[in-house]
Amino acid sequence: MRLVIARCSVDYVGRLTAHLPEALRLLIVKADGSVLVHSDGGSYKPLNWMSPPCRLTEEPGLWTVTGKSGETLIITLIDVVSDTSVDLGVDPGLVKDGVEAHLQELLAVQLGRLGDGWRLVRREYPTPIGPVDLMCRDGTGVSVAVEIKRRGEIDGVEQLTRYLELLNRDPLLAPVQGVFAAQEIRPQARTLATDRGIRCVTLNYDAMRGVEPENTLF
Amino acid sequence: MRLVIARCSVDYVGRLTAHLPEALRLLIVKADGSVLVHSDGGSYKPLNWMSPPCRLTEEPGLWTVTGKSGETLIITLIDVVSDTSVDLGVDPGLVKDGVEAHLQELLAVQLGRLGDGWRLVRREYPTPIGPVDLMCRDGTGVSVAVEIKRRGEIDGVEQLTRYLELLNRDPLLAPVQGVFAAQEIRPQARTLATDRGIRCVTLNYDAMRGVEPENTLF
């Protein structure tokens, strides 16, 4: 990894064109050739960048970074304050917990949260327009398609609606009920779901994980 | 901006929990207090980070970064290779060109690309569920709602469908046709749109901008 502090202007031409006026910035060149242009604020997103695979051509006062589809990032260096390199080696990578896939795993073995006597038919139940998260039978044997989201928004309700429309054409399954399950359900999504006869269920991740939350923030 | 090269392990607890095993990494502390943990690869996205507003508490060998909602990023420093600071000042910011808003501006004055004799009623035509990008009348005087995307996906078709459903309840407008216009339209989006009687139009940005492309890459 190479770290350069320099006064520079930057031009990008790719899907869009973008220009950065002259200022002091941090330039990062990673081992895979990718380049990041960071200012001292904003978020984790650079002001400008080039994703790998790409190639950096260096001339005095001018860097040209070319991506494989022809996008180019042109960095004009007015004044280089520092230029250092360090070998970081390969990173062992990130371990995540608490995303949608995990919610689905937990709910699949805790169907009692949806109702008594529910049985799982299968996870990722395939349809021509994509897989239904959980396909179940409720206590009376009626088919239920369950869509699981971390945050429940209108798009998720639309998605479940498309599944239900399709599934209800199958005489072996019909009638198929719908359940929209999420850690948090936006009011507009709840309204739309209710209008369409879809039941909304709020999931408590900590309770499902069997862990007592140590504070009330999450 | 502060740049630290250090062997460290990182733990994040917030919407999810994540863990980074011990490795040599770049830590960036920006002027607003935000912290970025970068490895020597991946994309512009850090392995882990904390967005502002947040507060960094420093103890020997331990950084604790706390966000305003209570998320915490804990960085355990095993070995600090370098630790430098530099004042970059405020960045003048980015100028962009070629995003969706620009496509809309261009299409609004080039309605001939949709058909002969088309007239623009208005851009950002208001409805209770959000603005329609372009409301037009075709050569025969029929109302047409146009949804413009850079990349056309299923969500965009759903969005246009909701608009059309609403607009067709207005006897002064009905019947309202739909046009889904994008630089690139995904097959599933095209299929869904066609099923619903919505016409798909692929937009050529370079041609609309009136610029002859110098190569065929964009």
Added chain:
DNA sequence: TTGTTGATTTCGCAA
């Protein structure tokens, strides 16, 4: 403040 939409989204999984 809240909600909605776009993004050079990036990332990961599965067909």
Added chain:
DNA sequence: TTGCGAAGTCAACAA
């Protein structure tokens, strides 16, 4: 490889 959905998405803009 490609397509599609999720993201600690972030960020801009309107209500």
